[in-house]
Amino acid sequence: MNIIKNLFKGNMNEEIGEYIIKNDHNLTISILELGGIITSIKIPKNNEIIDIVLGFDNYDNYFGKHPYFGAIIGRYANRIGNGTFCLEGKKYELKRNNGKNHLHGGIKGFDKVIWESETIIKKNEAQIILKYLSKDGEEGYPGNLQVYVTYTLTNNNELRISYKGETDKPTVVNLTNHSYFNLNGEGEADILGHFLTINGDYYTVVDENLIPTGEIKKIEGTALDFRKREKIGRRIKEAGGYDHNYVLNKTREELSLGAIAEGDKSGIIMEVYTTEPGLQFYTGNFLDGTLKGKKGNFYNKHYGFCLETQHFPDSPNKPEFPGVILLPGEVYTEETVYKFKWN
Ligand code: GLA
Numbered sequence: 001m002n003i004i005k006n007l008f009k010g011n012m013n014e015e016i017g018e019y020i021i022k023n024d025h026n027l028t029i030s031i032l033e034l035g036g037i038i039t040s041i042k043i044p045k046n047n048e049i050i051d052i053v054l055g056f057d058n059y060d061n062y063f064g065k066h067p068y069f070g071a072i073i074g075r076y077a078n079r080i081g082n083g084t085f086c087l088e089g090k091k092y093e094l095k096r097n098n099g100k101n102h103l104h105g106g107i108k109g110f111d112k113v114i115w116e117s118e119t120i121i122k123k124n125e126a127q128i129i130l131k132y133l134s135k136d137g138e139e140g141y142p143g144n145l146q147v148y149v150t151y152t153l154t155n156n157n158e159l160r161i162s163y164k165g166e167t168d169k170p171t172v173v174n175l176t177n178h179s180y181f182n183l184n185g186e187g188e189a190d191i192l193g194h195f196l197t198i199n200g201d202y203y204t205v206v207d208e209n210l211i212p213t214g215e216i217k218k219i220e221g222t223a224l225d226f227r228k229r230e231k232i233g234r235r236i237k238e239a240g241g242y243d244h245n246y247v248l249n250k251t252r253e254e255l256s257l258g259a260i261a262e263g264d265k266s267g268i269i270m271e272v273y274t275t276e277p278g279l280q281f282y283t284g285n286f287l288d289g290t291l292k293g294k295k296g297n298f299y300n301k302h303y304g305f306c307l308e309t310q311h312f313p314d315s316p317n318k319p320e321f322p323g324v325i326l327l328p329g330e331v332y333t334e335e336t337v338y339k340f341k342w343n
Helices: 059-063
Strands: 002-009 015-022 028-032 038-045 048-051 084-087 090-093 116-121 125-134 145-154 158-167 195-198 202-206 212-218 243-247 256-262 269-274 278-282 306-310 332-341
Touching: 002 116, 002 125, 015 116, 015 125, 015 145, 028 145, 195 278, 256 278, 256 306, 269 306
Parallel strands: none
Antiparallel strands: 002 015, 015 028, 028 038, 038 048, 084 090, 116 125, 125 145, 145 158, 158 332, 195 256, 202 212, 202 243, 243 278, 256 269, 269 332, 278 306
């Protein structure tokens, strides 16, 4: 196990860290203190290095406009309808950055802030521990929220992402990571030939603004059915591109298998385990070929997919969904593991 730290300059000339972690099988992951962004996941396969996440070659581009490449999302991942919610009888107004809705933590979410960091190396794993204090009132949210996100790379070829949070006032929390994967290698082509299995029988129905109506429906008989290994592209047109929250099959808040994806050309497999109740499957529908990614490649529609483990969208306004309220004295903890397999 090995960790290297590089420094680069931010907008205000401040020094920001980039970590490169490598395990004993040469699986190499790069992470920035900016937004906790995963900038690369490099898999050594047949004397080739395959980078399986979308992003940029240049640090500067991560400060510009991009669709949350690789970033930590918070304080609330996904959408909150009308950017408002009530908590203990008080109404909170959040920043609206997606039409009239609040998306991915607002205008300056956890994806755009600089995190403090420390590292731990053990025999079979190496960790980057990121820390951020989200102040009371930030983007409209109540309470000072102290957040820790730990990225652990193991010699079992797992990337474990552990989330922890504590608040001094009642608040809502829902954290995720927004990596765009292309298991055949980023920038090469779209992900429509990939195979996918999702361990979810139900999804949350949404309105035209992607806000859940509250209804939870069976995926059986629809283009959302990935209960059996299926090509992503098979029914994607019918689905209008995937941007759906699956209700994962589980009875308790335990780490369980959420999804398995497989690059049809590379044979690289990624298993996703999570403690979360939901999984947003997003197929990069808003990528439109204007973003120049690594090696000068333009990212077209469906060039990457996200498997965002999360609580359901708009849960602060849906008391019937699993709860997202964090009270003082409680500790928010969630974990997601991406396990990579190749030969
Ligand atoms: C999430 C949302 C999508 C889109 C992307 C970012 O996955 O569900 O609708 O907003 O983030 O482009």
